Amino acid sequence: MFFRMLIESFVRRRSRKLLAVAAVWIGLSLVIGLLALGLDVGDKLNREMRSFGANIQLQPAEAAVDVRVGGYELVAPGRTVYLDEADLPRLKQIFWRNNILAFAPRLTTQARLAGRSVPLVGTWFNHHVLLEDADPFVTGAAEVFPYWQARGAWPMNPESCLVGAALAQELDLGPGDRVELTTDQRSTSVRIVGVLTSGKDEDEAIVAPLSVVQRLAGLPGKVAEVQISALTTPENKLAERYGRDPQSLTPAEYERWVCTPYPGSVAADIQNAVPGSSARVVRRVAETQGAVLGRIDGLMLLLGIFVLIASTLSIMGVLSSAVLERRGEVALLQAVGAHRADVLRLFLTEAVAIGLAGGVLAALTGQVLGGWLLRVIFDSASEPHGVLLILAPLLGLLIAVAASVPPVWRTVHQQAARLLRGV
Amino acid sequence: MNQSAVLLEYVTRAYPGGVRAVDGVNLKIALGEWVALMGPSGSGKTTLLNLLDGLDRPTDGCVHVMGQNLLQLDVDEAATFRRENVGLIFQQFHLVSYLTAVENVMLAQYYHSMVDKQEALLALERVQLADRAHHLPSQLSGGEQQRVCIARALINDPKIILADEPTGNLDEDNADRVVKIFQRLHREGRTLVIATHDPDLGRLAQRIVCLRHGQIVEECSPDGSDAAPRATGAGASHDRDVMHVTAS
Ligand SMILES: Nc1ncnc2c1ncn2[C@@H]1O[C@H](COP(=O)(O)OP(=O)(O)O)[C@@H](O)[C@H]1O
Numbered sequence A: 001m002f003f004r005m006l007i008e009s010f011v012r013r014r015s016r017k018l019l020a021v022a023a024v025w026i027g028l029s030l031v032i033g034l035l036a037l038g039l040d041v042g043d044k045l046n047r048e049m050r051s052f053g054a055n056i057q058l059q060p061a062e063a064a065v066d067v068r069v070g071g072y073e074l075v076a077p078g079r080t081v082y083l084d085e086a087d088l089p090r091l092k093q094i095f096w097r098n099n100i101l102a103f104a105p106r107l108t109t110q111a112r113l114a115g116r117s118v119p120l121v122g123t124w125f126n127h128h129v130l131l132e133d134a135d136p137f138v139t140g141a142a143e144v145f146p147y148w149q150a151r152g153a154w155p156m157n158p159e160s161c162l163v164g165a166a167l168a169q170e171l172d173l174g175p176g177d178r179v180e181l182t183t184d185q186r187s188t189s190v191r192i193v194g195v196l197t198s199g200k201d202e203d204e205a206i207v208a209p210l211s212v213v214q215r216l217a218g219l220p221g222k223v224a225e226v227q228i229s230a231l232t233t234p235e236n237k238l239a240e241r242y243g244r245d246p247q248s249l250t251p252a253e254y255e256r257w258v259c260t261p262y263p264g265s266v267a268a269d270i271q272n273a274v275p276g277s278s279a280r281v282v283r284r285v286a287e288t289q290g291a292v293l294g295r296i297d298g299l300m301l302l303l304g305i306f307v308l309i310a311s312t313l314s315i316m317g318v319l320s321s322a323v324l325e326r327r328g329e330v331a332l333l334q335a336v337g338a339h340r341a342d343v344l345r346l347f348l349t350e351a352v353a354i355g356l357a358g359g360v361l362a363a364l365t366g367q368v369l370g371g372w373l374l375r376v377i378f379d380s381a382s383e384p385h386g387v388l389l390i391l392a393p394l395l396g397l398l399i400a401v402a403a404s405v406p407p408v409w410r411t412v413h414q415q416a417a418r419l420l421r422g423v
Numbered sequence B: 001m002n003q004s005a006v007l008l009e010y011v012t013r014a015y016p017g018g019v020r021a022v023d024g025v026n027l028k029i030a031l032g033e034w035v036a037l038m039g040p041s042g043s044g045k046t047t048l049l050n051l052l053d054g055l056d057r058p059t060d061g062c063v064h065v066m067g068q069n070l071l072q073l074d075v076d077e078a079a080t081f082r083r084e085n086v087g088l089i090f091q092q093f094h095l096v097s098y099l100t101a102v103e104n105v106m107l108a109q110y111y112h113s114m115v116d117k118q119e120a121l122l123a124l125e126r127v128q129l130a131d132r133a134h135h136l137p138s139q140l141s142g143g144e145q146q147r148v149c150i151a152r153a154l155i156n157d158p159k160i161i162l163a164d165e166p167t168g169n170l171d172e173d174n175a176d177r178v179v180k181i182f183q184r185l186h187r188e189g190r191t192l193v194i195a196t197h198d199p200d201l202g203r204l205a206q207r208i209v210c211l212r213h214g215q216i217v218e219e220c221s222p223d224g225s226d227a228a229p230r231a232t233g234a235g236a237s238h239d240r241d242v243m244h245v246t247a248s
């Protein structure tokens, strides 16, 4: 009979129940949508903010060549040292390999062009980094420096190059022109395929594929530095303490530091992987990212709390008035002999069913909503969050029970006689 | 006390604000007796019935029903007492709107002991509603709803039946049917306490108890108008007498 009452109550009072389920559904969809967005927004923003440029810089370590034997330096002071291009695939083999979003090496020399000396910058364009057991990783300057703009095309082969916008104007060069680049060692003829605007010193330079510059500079397989764009977590107290004095961390704290992609931990990981290198965090970029992310997280949290409160109140309003509407029924059940617990059990079960139904629906639509917001704001897709699939029904259940039980509880303790009078 | 179905001693029910809906009532009803509670509206009939079924509690005095002191019972114990002993018939029927006629009857079975659909259908048959068993209250006329309410009140074989203006919302035909049911119940030896201001229904009782302003008085105004009280001896029923205010 209990289940019969439940079923009839749902089947024959469909519209009431649908209204209650809809209240939970819509209210929680907003909450879940916002939560889904909140879970993704940090990651997306982080990727967005790569437009600030590289946040880790890899250079040859001075110490690595500062080898003394019997008091004599083996490497003459002032002599430039380089990293090996062949070591760079290791960046995608480190512990934090998935946090390495893009990187581009750089080798600079001076070349003669049309009778004058111009800087010649070599880097990767659309470079395929071959990995042992993964697909090639395609990266290059365009990925590390999203603010680089090429009018024309990107150089795709060793016979093509970019000309910096300022230099192009000075020498009246443009896409399609051929230029002869000459260094002390050799010379080569390349075709300009695009005009580069970077806002920095590349605007005054010829920017060519790395292999071209290595050949002209007589430094095959060498790079002077690598700019790396890595996904990192804003620094906190722990990271700051490590920065001041790595020795001050307890072993447990050190574990945590290593296992969190702070800019410092990722940099250390890189440095260990590439022989003779020194990785440096580009503070300005990393700190701006951290500050913005921290503020966005706070904002999302605040917004989430407000929406949760507002939704909860409106859901509770609908559900508890649906219960109050049935006070006469409660009194009647008591009149025909139901105990308070019997009545409570009936309404509790209904509330659980309504809360779960609304919550499950909200788990689905909320994620769709969150995904849509993400697409509109960041133009990127989201993946479903398993935690929300559990959280939404749980929230629905809690809110429905919290909304239904107190009015029923109060009602069963009221004078049933008064309720049966309809007062 | 063993002989009486109802024993009220100095029972008062005062509402906040000072209204004494029932005011110092002494009343004894024997087992198997049919009593009509009469009096103008607002005289305290409903309040008195609710004191008898344990849905309400007196602010003063003692209430014994079927030998049970109702003041000793908490809310749940009073519910148990009701389902074991009392059949309640309401003027407003109070059927559960989303349950069919037979399901409404089964509801009382459920809280009493066990659901038995055959028996519930039989109960509906006894009030001539076999063909309406699977209708919802909204699909039934007032008279039919009242008979569902009666079937529900009788399903657990109650010793005492408390009815509050059972014909108040019915047309003549339906009222007649309900009256016939009461006559049968009386013949079966059940105790009936029926609040009404229908003089025809009142006349059928063995005894009329008249209420006015919450007190038992000698003369009734069964049509509900306070203005023209009638002598109670003028009635037709041979076994009827008037409750005198006595301190028992
Ligand atoms: N909950 C209540 N609060 C205050 N006064 C009430 C309440 N219920 C009933 N009354 C008053 O008690 C008196 C008796 O009412 P009632 O028992 O319903 O009379 P009857 O059933 O004879 O019409 C009336 O004056 C009514 O206004």
Ligand SMILES: [Mg+2]
Binding pocket: B042, B045, B046, B047, B164
């Ligand atoms: Mg009344």
